[in-house]
């Protein structure tokens with residue numbers, strides 16, 4: 001499954017994406033709200049896992065391209081929640097773009113399209129988004145596309161107790177197309 005938006009193409013991953021993905025994951029600005037930057041091997045393993053899930057499901061974290069301008073700017077899409085998260089099972093929406101593509105509305109444009117696919121084609125009842133409390137840019141994307149923060153916090157089980165990035169915020173949006181209508 002591919003998605004076209006006004007300026008972007010969300011598409012399956014290619015081998016050529018692994019290098020720019022690794023460069024992005026080695027950038028401390030991009031990885032500021034993750035415990036560490038990724039080494040090349042870790043980045044390749046993550047890309048392979050993302051691609052495996054896309055192949056299995058037909059959807060996932062799509063590679064994002066700006067047709068005619070940039071072959072790989074990052075990823076945006078949907079993902080099954082890791083079982084160890086306190087609000088699992090469910091589906092999350094997530095994004096990560098190379099720094100030079102920030103500030104142009106690309107993440108929100110891609111995420112809006114992924115959200116619509118999740119609701120209209122996959123008929124998901126709800127999509128969640130989460131990030132470290134301090135990640136205001138990511139939280140702004142969530143709000144911009146209508147995902148709502150109602151004060152839910154959790155301790156991310158993958159981050160060590162006491163680590164400043166362990167405390168996360170949880171945003172939620174229900175499927176507006178299947179929500180029960182008032183009688």
Ligand SMILES: CC(C)(COP(=O)(O)OP(=O)(O)OC[C@H]1O[C@@H](n2cnc3c(N)ncnc32)[C@H](O)[C@@H]1OP(=O)(O)O)[C@@H](O)C(=O)NCCC(=O)NCCS
Nearest residue numbers: 030095096097102103104105106107108130131137138141
């Ligand atoms: C999270 C992340 C994707 C957000 O990127 P972003 O550039 O802030 O978000 P958008 O792409 O939606 O762009 C919005 C900005 O573009 C501006 N913009 C410029 N042209 C625009 C256009 N044509 N349409 C919409 N917005 C536009 C908006 O005004 C806004 O600017 P502001 O941040 O100064 O208010 C990015 O910071 C990132 O990759 N971070 C690292 C990875 C990460 O933390 N991921 C989340 C982990 S859960």
